[in-house]
Amino acid sequence: MLRIVHYINQFFAGLGGEEKADLKPEIRTGPVGPGRLLQSLLRGKGEVVATLICGDTYFAEQPEEACRRLADLLFTLKADLILAGPAFASGRYGLACGEVARMALNELAIPAVAAMHPENPGVQAAAAGAYIVPCGSSAASMKEALPPLLALGIKLASGSALSPDVDGYLPRGIRKNVTADLPAAVRAVNMVLAKIAGRPFTSEIPLPQFDRVSPAPPVFDIRQATVALVTESGLVPAGNPDRIESSRASHFARYSIGGLGAFASGKFESVHGGYSTDLANADPNRLVPLDVARRLQGAGGIAGLYDYYFTTVGNGTSVQKAQAFGREIAAEIRSSGVKAAILTAT
Amino acid sequence: MAKELEREGIPTVLLCNIVPIALTVGANRVVPTRGIQYPTGDPSLSREQEQAWREHLLMTALKALETPVTGPTVFPPDPKE
Numbered sequence: 001m002l003r004i005v006h007y008i009n010q011f012f013a014g015l016g017g018e019e020k021a022d023l024k025p026e027i028r029t030g031p032v033g034p035g036r037l038l039q040s041l042l043r044g045k046g047e048v049v050a051t052l053i054c055g056d057t058y059f060a061e062q063p064e065e066a067c068r069r070l071a072d073l074l075f076t077l078k079a080d081l082i083l084a085g086p087a088f089a090s091g092r093y094g095l096a097c098g099e100v101a102r103m104a105l106n107e108l109a110i111p112a113v114a115a116m117h118p119e120n121p122g123v124q125a126a127a128a129g130a131y132i133v134p135c136g137s138s139a140a141s142m143k144e145a146l147p148p149l150l151a152l153g154i155k156l157a158s159g160s161a162l163s164p165d166v167d168g169y170l171p172r173g174i175r176k177n178v179t180a181d182l183p184a185a186v187r188a189v190n191m192v193l194a195k196i197a198g199r200p201f202t203s204e205i206p207l208p209q210f211d212r213v214s215p216a217p218p219v220f221d222i223r224q225a226t227v228a229l230v231t232e233s234g235l236v237p238a239g240n241p242d243r244i245e246s247s248r249a250s251h252f253a254r255y256s257i258g259g260l261g262a263f264a265s266g267k268f269e270s271v272h273g274g275y276s277t278d279l280a281n282a283d284p285n286r287l288v289p290l291d292v293a294r295r296l297q298g299a300g301g302i303a304g305l306y307d308y309y310f311t312t313v314g315n316g317t318s319v320q321k322a323q324a325f326g327r328e329i330a331a332e333i334r335s336s337g338v339k340a341a342i343l344t345a346t
Numbered sequence: 347m348a349k350e351l352e353r354e355g356i357p358t359v360l361l362c363n364i365v366p367i368a369l370t371v372g373a374n375r376v377v378p379t380r381g382i383q384y385p386t387g388d389p390s391l392s393r394e395q396e397q398a399w400r401e402h403l404l405m406t407a408l409k410a411l412e413t414p415v416t417g418p419t420v421f422p423p424d425p426k427e
Contacts, residue, residue, distance in 0.1 A: 210370065210371050210372050211349075211372065212372050212417070213349040213350075213352050213353045213372060213374065214352075214353075215352060215357070215374040215375070215414075215415045215416065215417065215419075216351075216352040216353075216354075216355050216356055216357040216358070216374070217355070217357065217414065218357050218411060218412050218413055218414050218415075219357055219411050219412050220412075221412070222408045222411055222412050225411075227411075228356075230347065230351070230358075232347065233385065275382050275383045276383055277383070278383075279381075279383050279384050279387070279389045280383055280384060280387075282389075283387060285386065285387065285400070286383075286384035286385070286386055286387025286389070286400075287384070287385060287386065287387075288386070289386035289400050289403070289404055291397075291400075292386075292397065292400045292401045292404050293404060295401070296401070296404060296405075296408075301405070301408065302408065312347075314347075322347050322350075323347075323349075323350050325347055325350075326347035326348070326349065326350025326351055326353075327350050327354070329347065329350075329351065330350055330351045330353075330354035330356055331354070333356065334354060334355070334356060338356065339356070339357075340356060340357045340358065340359075340411040341348075341351050341356050341357075341358040341359075342358075342359055342361065342404075342407055342411075343347060343348045343351070343358055343359065343360050343361070344360075344361045344362070344385040344386055345360055345361065345362035345363075345368070345385060346362070346363075346382050346383065346385060
């Protein structure tokens with residue numbers, strides 16, 4: 001008998017709405033709320049042995065602490081499968097469900113599946129390995145949302161091989177080697193012929209979709225503007241005090257350039273793992289143009305430079321991470337009166 | 347990162363060597379540079395010439411920050427500088 005633990009928020013547990021959203025993780029025996037419907041769908045194939053409940057705000061504000069508490073609660077339950085949600089289009093609930101599914105699978109090695117709308121920000125957990133099945137955007141589709149969640153969970157718990165195409169979950173960004181019937185050249189030519197003839201074909205390499213950002217209005221007079229220097233070239237003080245990774249950077253850092261006229265070789269260095277850094281280390285101003293920017297500042301070309309420069313390594317760094325870095329940097333410099341940014345990229 | 351800064355209303359000029367990637371991703375103000383390993387340098391030049399090149403790049407970048415654009419736009423530096 002499959003022992004299932006179900007994760008839901010305070011709202012679906014019937015404990016309250018926003019006023020109860022800071023509820024700490026707690027546990028109930030047996031199914032609660034939508035878990036009762038799950039239980040009826042199981043028809044003897046398993047049992048919802050417990051329900052984990054956490055307030056959405058509590059989880060969103062301290063996801064690591066929430067996960068630690070939930071992991072502690074899970075410890076004695078001997079769960080074979082964790083199901084989270086469905087979270088529909090609810091952002092904080094979705095983040096929690098995705099994170100619970102990721103944590104259970106990656107850290108506790110318990111099969112786990114979450115359900116949410118494909119545009120829920122919680123789907124980002126899929127990129128970290130979580131199994132997420134898509135569902136509708138509101139609880140009106142609860143009946144349709146639960147069977148696929150349960151079906152994927154049962155299949156995952158059985159140890160069967162899964163694929164997003166067959167099993168309907170959101171791609172996790174994992175590539176698997178398969179043997180194709182035809183050599184790559186033949187497949188490529190067949191695709192070109194299909195494209196010319198207007199026949200449908202499927203690319204083997206889905207292209208990433210990049211959104212478009214409306215350009216920011218220009219600076220009226222750059223001579224009166226304070227400018228920030230930003231880089232993804234991996235330029236850091238010698239010794240890399242914040243341990244920025246040479247590839248797949250998990251963070252950025254900011255370092256003072258107050259009173260600094262130029263980057264001195266030996267005092268600053270690049271930790272970027274994607275290019276040969278010899279030429280940059282010989283003169284770090286080749287990565288971030290501090291020397292000339294200071295000269296322009298002295299000559300009145302700009303009013304000033306922001307007191308810190310921002311740096312990370314853009315080598316295999318995920319778009320999501322880079323977006324988060326950009327948002328954080330923007331928040332800081334905007335509140336400091338910076339009017340424009342110069343971003344150098346390798 | 348350039349896009350997120352622009353999204354927040356901060357005009358941002360991206361100095362980089364691989365312009366097609368910058369345009370595909372959707373950076374709005376792009377100044378092409380001479381090498382992946384040295385976005386604001388050119389080690390083939392003498393020290394004085396390299397300083398002059400960096401200054402020209404930066405002037406081009408500042409001009410880009412003062413220019414209204416409607417989408418991803420390249421601001422080429424003068425190759426003779």
